[in-house]
Amino acid sequence: MAQTGRLILPASKPFGVPLRPVTTLRILIIAAVLVGWEALAASGLLYRDVVPSLLAIVRALVATLRDPAFYFHLGTTAYEIGIAMLIGGLSGLAVGIALGGSKFLSRAYEAYLYYLGPCPKIIFFPIMIMWFGVGPGSKIAMGAISCFFPVALNAAGGMREIDKVLIRVGRSFRASTWQMVSKIYLPAMRHPVINGVRLGLGVALIGTLLAETKLSNRGIGFLVIQAYSIFNMPQMYALLIILFVISIGANSLIGRIGRLDSIKRN
Amino acid sequence: MAAVVGPLQHIDVNRKPATTGPILAVDNLVKRFETPDGVLTAVDHVSLGVAPGEFLGVIGPSGCGKSTLFNVIGGLLDGYEGTVQVAGERMHGPHPSIGMIFQEESTFPWRNVLDNVAFPLEIAGMGKSERYERARHFVKLVGLDGFERRYPAELSGGMRQRVSMARTLAAQPKILLMDEPFASLDEQTRLLLGDKVLQIQQELKQTTLLITHNITEAVQLSDRVVVMTYRPGKVKRIVDIALPRPRSSEIVSSEAFGRYVAQIWADLREEASRGLQEQESEKLRGAEGR
Amino acid sequence: MTAVALARTRFAPAALGLFSFVVLIALVELLIRIGLINRFIVPMPSDIIAAFPRVVVEEHVLQRFLLTASEAFSASILVTIFGVAGGVLLHRYRLLRLATETWVAAVAAAPLVLMYPLYLVIFGRSALTIVMMGFTAGLAPIVLKTLEGLSGTRRVLINVGRSFSLTASQQFWKILFPAALPTIFVGLRLGLIFSLINIVGVEFLINFGGLGQLINELAERYDLPGTYAAICFVILVSICVFIIMERLERWLRPAD
Numbered sequence: 001m002a003q004t005g006r007l008i009l010p011a012s013k014p015f016g017v018p019l020r021p022v023t024t025l026r027i028l029i030i031a032a033v034l035v036g037w038e039a040l041a042a043s044g045l046l047y048r049d050v051v052p053s054l055l056a057i058v059r060a061l062v063a064t065l066r067d068p069a070f071y072f073h074l075g076t077t078a079y080e081i082g083i084a085m086l087i088g089g090l091s092g093l094a095v096g097i098a099l100g101g102s103k104f105l106s107r108a109y110e111a112y113l114y115y116l117g118p119c120p121k122i123i124f125f126p127i128m129i130m131w132f133g134v135g136p137g138s139k140i141a142m143g144a145i146s147c148f149f150p151v152a153l154n155a156a157g158g159m160r161e162i163d164k165v166l167i168r169v170g171r172s173f174r175a176s177t178w179q180m181v182s183k184i185y186l187p188a189m190r191h192p193v194i195n196g197v198r199l200g201l202g203v204a205l206i207g208t209l210l211a212e213t214k215l216s217n218r219g220i221g222f223l224v225i226q227a228y229s230i231f232n233m234p235q236m237y238a239l240l241i242i243l244f245v246i247s248i249g250a251n252s253l254i255g256r257i258g259r260l261d262s263i264k265r266n
Numbered sequence: 267m268a269a270v271v272g273p274l275q276h277i278d279v280n281r282k283p284a285t286t287g288p289i290l291a292v293d294n295l296v297k298r299f300e301t302p303d304g305v306l307t308a309v310d311h312v313s314l315g316v317a318p319g320e321f322l323g324v325i326g327p328s329g330c331g332k333s334t335l336f337n338v339i340g341g342l343l344d345g346y347e348g349t350v351q352v353a354g355e356r357m358h359g360p361h362p363s364i365g366m367i368f369q370e371e372s373t374f375p376w377r378n379v380l381d382n383v384a385f386p387l388e389i390a391g392m393g394k395s396e397r398y399e400r401a402r403h404f405v406k407l408v409g410l411d412g413f414e415r416r417y418p419a420e421l422s423g424g425m426r427q428r429v430s431m432a433r434t435l436a437a438q439p440k441i442l443l444m445d446e447p448f449a450s451l452d453e454q455t456r457l458l459l460g461d462k463v464l465q466i467q468q469e470l471k472q473t474t475l476l477i478t479h480n481i482t483e484a485v486q487l488s489d490r491v492v493v494m495t496y497r498p499g500k501v502k503r504i505v506d507i508a509l510p511r512p513r514s515s516e517i518v519s520s521e522a523f524g525r526y527v528a529q530i531w532a533d534l535r536e537e538a539s540r541g542l543q544e545q546e547s548e549k550l551r552g553a554e555g556r
Numbered sequence: 557m558t559a560v561a562l563a564r565t566r567f568a569p570a571a572l573g574l575f576s577f578v579v580l581i582a583l584v585e586l587l588i589r590i591g592l593i594n595r596f597i598v599p600m601p602s603d604i605i606a607a608f609p610r611v612v613v614e615e616h617v618l619q620r621f622l623l624t625a626s627e628a629f630s631a632s633i634l635v636t637i638f639g640v641a642g643g644v645l646l647h648r649y650r651l652l653r654l655a656t657e658t659w660v661a662a663v664a665a666a667p668l669v670l671m672y673p674l675y676l677v678i679f680g681r682s683a684l685t686i687v688m689m690g691f692t693a694g695l696a697p698i699v700l701k702t703l704e705g706l707s708g709t710r711r712v713l714i715n716v717g718r719s720f721s722l723t724a725s726q727q728f729w730k731i732l733f734p735a736a737l738p739t740i741f742v743g744l745r746l747g748l749i750f751s752l753i754n755i756v757g758v759e760f761l762i763n764f765g766g767l768g769q770l771i772n773e774l775a776e777r778y779d780l781p782g783t784y785a786a787i788c789f790v791i792l793v794s795i796c797v798f799i800i801m802e803r804l805e806r807w808l809r810p811a812d
Contacts, residue, residue: 025651026655029656103565106569108573109576112573112577115794118753119791120752120756121753123760123768126783127784130597130598131598205667206667210669210670210761214760225673227673228673233677237674243667244666247666248666251665340719341718366719368715368716372712374734389722389726389730437720
């Protein structure tokens with residue numbers, strides 16, 4: 001139970017455990033899942049195709065990736081999310097900075113953001129359709145209002161966490177408001193903002209995709225619900241796999257940007 | 267299992283100690299660490315003994331291995347050469363007769379003062395009313411009566427250290443081991459808490475080993491002071507502090523006190539400046555290597 | 557603080573917030589009445605308010621609320637048990653943790669709710685689908701936060717336990733777990749938020765269940781004031797739930 005007293009461990013043994021067992025365990029887990037899956041698929045225990053064979057899924061995956069129409073839909077969704085992030089992110093940032101910078105404003109309005117934040121935004125979709133039509137507009141709106149809240153709340157919190165002395169330095173050099181924002185506030189709070197953007201991307205993705213499943217004739221969400229409606233399960237699994245890979249990749253990319261930044265600083 | 271806690275002992279001030287030898291004996295302790303820069307010897311053949319009821323101070327510059335010594339004696343580190351014996355028994359892991367007080371903030375934030383202090387008694391399986399009664403005694407001993415229901419977050423740093431102290435004392439350890447317990451406090455609080463510690467130690471006849479880097483504290487509280495060298499840590503000198511007991515913080519203004527401090531500082535200064543030089547050359551070497 | 561100072565720092569901003577909200581509504585009402593905003597896209601606030609009692613009575617809002625609440629409750633219980641247990645398990649078995657922690661973090665980042673058509677196929681168009689969706693969505697953050705809380709216990713507290721020679725079980729229950737509780741609660745809050753979002757969302761999407769379905773139905777009937785009223789109602793419920801969660805947390809952890 002007592003420590004062994006080692007101060008630093010060699011890189012081949014992080015946490016004192018050799019690297020190879022971790023990789024082995026991972027491979028074992030993946031293998032077990034795949035084998036179990038195939039067994040379930042072949043057994044016919046569940047309703048046909050609820051668990052399709054791995055081969056069918058892989059075939060659907062390849063077919064989808066080869067299909068030019070898929071990229072059209074992918075592009076549509078990406079475009080919608082991109083614009084949504086721009087609108088929601090920038091307005092969230094602006095509101096967050098305003099609220100974080102003023103105790104008065106924060107006390108007046110931040111509670112609304114705080115309690116509206118956890119509300120499921122998809123319920124606003126009928127309103128969005130009415131205001132922006134059944135095309136990409138309503139999907140972008142869904143993504144934008146989803147992503148607004150985490151960005152705004154994180155920005156407000158980030159503003160308050162800025163070391164007060166940095167603000168005094170800026171004021172002592174008589175920086176204009178815009179200079180304060182761009183040269184002091186934003187750099188000082190880049191970590192909370194990056195986290196907010198990460199969260200915002202996550203919820204914007206959800207908002208936009210769900211809107212596409214509900215009422216659309218384009219986009220990945222539409223493809224998923226289409227596959228469901230014709231009970232093409234391998235296709236649905238393939239689409240979900242692609243979707244998850246992309247979203248996890250995007251999320252870790254943003255995370256890496258955040259971490260790279262702190263490494264550069266140290 | 268944890269410390270066996272017997273009935274509250276009534277300490278007879280005039281009683282002679284039962285054991286004639288030291289109650290804590292460290293014999294030729296060597297502790298090395300592996301670092302990316304090679305093997306580091308933190309403690310190099312250190313031997314010392316603490317007599318029952320004695321207050322031993324261990325002082326040294328930063329990097330002299332005092333914290334290593336603390337962790338080894340406390341049983342939190344192993345893989346060392348030499349022996350550590352408690353009342354003649356060789357130690358393997360945390361010994362129930364040793365109570366540790368750590369440098370960092372160590373009260374349990376989710377328990378109030380009374381529950382914090384009653385913790386070792388709870389572990390030992392004592393009944394609720396009995397352990398609360400006993401805990402109250404120790405809360406009073408450290409001067410925090412009235413604060414039993416408060417939570418650590420509501421207390422000052424000094425008060426929290428007193429809670430940690432009361433908690434360790436409640437287990438009635440034969441040997442109290444303290445690692446710079448007042449490091450995070452300001453000077454005046456230190457002196458006053460030092461008074462408290464003296465008072466408690468005198469009342470309980472508690473055998474204590476105090477690790478510190480503060481000379482005033484060491485001289486104020488100890489019967490003997492062990493001065494350690496910069497690493498590899500060895501015993502440089504043992505100074506007998508022949509100041510009268512019972513003591514109080516007023517003693518810091520006496521002449522004899524000043525002489526002891528000067529004597530220890532002379533030894534310490536040598537080691538501290540050597541340590542500083544070595545650290546600077548290490549940093550330079552590191553910078554050049556890049 | 558003097559009464560004047562208190563008024564300035566507390567009441568004034570809160571009053572401003574409320575006031576701006578009221579002004580906004582009044583402005584919208586005005587703009588609709590004079591025709592600048594199309595009343596078939598944005599119903600008059602007065603109509604929306606009037607629709608409230610109708611919606612509550614005719615659409616059996618109470619029953620729907622109870623249905624959504626029971627789904628949320630079941631999902632919460634499941635997700636708390638499995639989430640915390642999962643975090644404890646990963647903390648206990650270091651190798652397992654090293655192998656799977658990044659996977660769990662990745663799952664937490666994925667838009668899991670898109671699997672709802674899959675769940676429809678597996679569980680049918682029923683409350684079970686909704687509960688399962690809530691469970692799936694809330695699991696990962698709880699596992700991660702539990703793990704974070706347990707492994708983030710301050711070294712000195714662990715050492716206090718070791719110095720008292722605690723057994724592994726005592727160390728866990730008396731030190732690690734209480735120390736981790738604040739972080740675990742953060743995880744539970746996050747997990748519950750995700751669960752709730754997904755539950756109401758899926759109800760809306762599959763047109764089944766309680767409050768989410770109500771909004772969908774009213775929208776499909778083109779009952780504009782009703783739809784808006786129902787949305788307001790769901791927002792109110794969601795706000796109340798989170799306020800209650802916060803109070804509960806504060807009551808359970810008086811130490812902070």
